[in-house]
Amino acid sequence: MSLRLGFDIDGVLADFRSAFRATAVRLVRGQVDDFDPDDAESREAAMSPEDVRRVWEHIAKTPNWWMEIDAYEPDQIARLYHLARAAGWEVFFMTKRPASAGDSVQFQTQWWIERFGFYLPAVLTVPGSRGDIANALRLDLMVDDQLINCVEVVSASPTKAILMQRARDTAARDHATGRGIGVVATLADALGVIERLQELLPNKRGRLLRLTEWFSPAAEVPTLPQNPRAVRPVPPFGDPRR
Numbered sequence: 001m002s003l004r005l006g007f008d009i010d011g012v013l014a015d016f017r018s019a020f021r022a023t024a025v026r027l028v029r030g031q032v033d034d035f036d037p038d039d040a041e042s043r044e045a046a047m048s049p050e051d052v053r054r055v056w057e058h059i060a061k062t063p064n065w066w067m068e069i070d071a072y073e074p075d076q077i078a079r080l081y082h083l084a085r086a087a088g089w090e091v092f093f094m095t096k097r098p099a100s101a102g103d104s105v106q107f108q109t110q111w112w113i114e115r116f117g118f119y120l121p122a123v124l125t126v127p128g129s130r131g132d133i134a135n136a137l138r139l140d141l142m143v144d145d146q147l148i149n150c151v152e153v154v155s156a157s158p159t160k161a162i163l164m165q166r167a168r169d170t171a172a173r174d175h176a177t178g179r180g181i182g183v184v185a186t187l188a189d190a191l192g193v194i195e196r197l198q199e200l201l202p203n204k205r206g207r208l209l210r211l212t213e214w215f216s217p218a219a220e221v222p223t224l225p226q227n228p229r230a231v232r233p234v235p236p237f238g239d240p241r242r
Contacts, residue, residue, distance in 0.1 A: 002088040003198060004139045006130075009095040009109060010069075011145030012164045012187065013077060019069040024055050056098070063102035066109060071116055072166070076187040078117030083191065085226065087198055092137060093123045094130065119228055131156025141197065143190050147172050150181045162190050 010016035028051045047055075059065045071077060084091050093113060097105045106123050113121040126133050131152035134142050139159045144150050150161035162182040165173060173183050184190045224231060 002090055003141065003194065003201075004090045004092075004137060005084075005194065006092045006094055006134060006137065006139045006142040006144075006159075007080075008142075008144040008146070008149070008164075009093055010097070011166070012143055012190075013071055013073075013093075014069045014112070015072050016069060020055065020059075023058060024051065027051075027054055027058055059100050060098065061101055063100070064108055065100040065102075066097055066105060067112055067115075069112065073187045074116045076191060077113065080187075080191060081118040082226070083195065085223070089198075091118075091122065092139070093121050094126050094133065095123065096127055097125070119226075129156065134159040141194060143187075147176055147181075150176060151179060154179060154181060162193060164190065 007013065024047060028047060080091070083089065093109065095105065095109055097109065099105055100108070102108070103111075106125050109123045109125075110121050113123070124133065129152050130142065130144065130149040131154075134153045135157035139153075139157070141160045141162065142150070142153045143162045143164055144153070145164040145166070147163055150163045153159050153161040160180075160182070162184055163172070163176045164187070165176075165183050165185060168185075176183050182193060184193065
């Protein structure tokens with residue numbers, strides 16, 4: 001049985017907060033100069049709603065702004081790819097990012113994920129409820145950094161949810177665990193949970209099916225190399241010289 005997994009982008013894979021703050025520092029010079037530039041909380045406290053609006057307007061006008069964000073754990077994005085290929089997982093990446101100038105948000109996000117070693121990512125731009133999306137895709141598990149999204153997922157579907165909590169929030173953690181939502185601090189931790197879930201699956205598939213598999217030799221199925229883009233494409237209409 002192949003797992004179907006959903007991953008939010010910003011806050012789970014991408015360090016959006018740092019990128020947003022860096023943009024704000026460049027734009028909101030007058031107020032930011034009164035605060036320690038290394039103190040993120042003081043910078044955020046200094047920003048008015050008008051400042052935030054200016055930052056978002058700048059992002060909207062900047063070509064391919066979403067391509068320049070740093071990853072929290074770039075090696076874990078590559079690890080996710082290798083795990084998915086080895087186990088046959090189906091992985092969906094989801095984002096509510098607003099548009100910026102240049103390429104579409106979907107293309108920018110796909111390019112960004114491939115940059116860290118996850119080839120041919122399936123990226124969905126989902127402005128609506130994550131619960132509805134999880135239900136429609138029949139996801140087994142969703143990883144998100146917003147508690148409200150996790151609650152929507154477990155309320156609207158049989159999908160399990162993991163809350164990515166990079167900054168400790170005891171109240172949010174207690175609320176999540178009370179709803180049956182797992183809580184992790186890193187993507188590495190989340191992948192460890194998913195690996196354990198994969199190990200438990202055979203115990204839930206029925207004794208008869210396991211016995212059938214016991215007597216059936218596993219067939220070797222040819223697959224593409226780890227980097228599928230290294231394979232030369234086949235001409236769609238055969239040899240043009242014919």
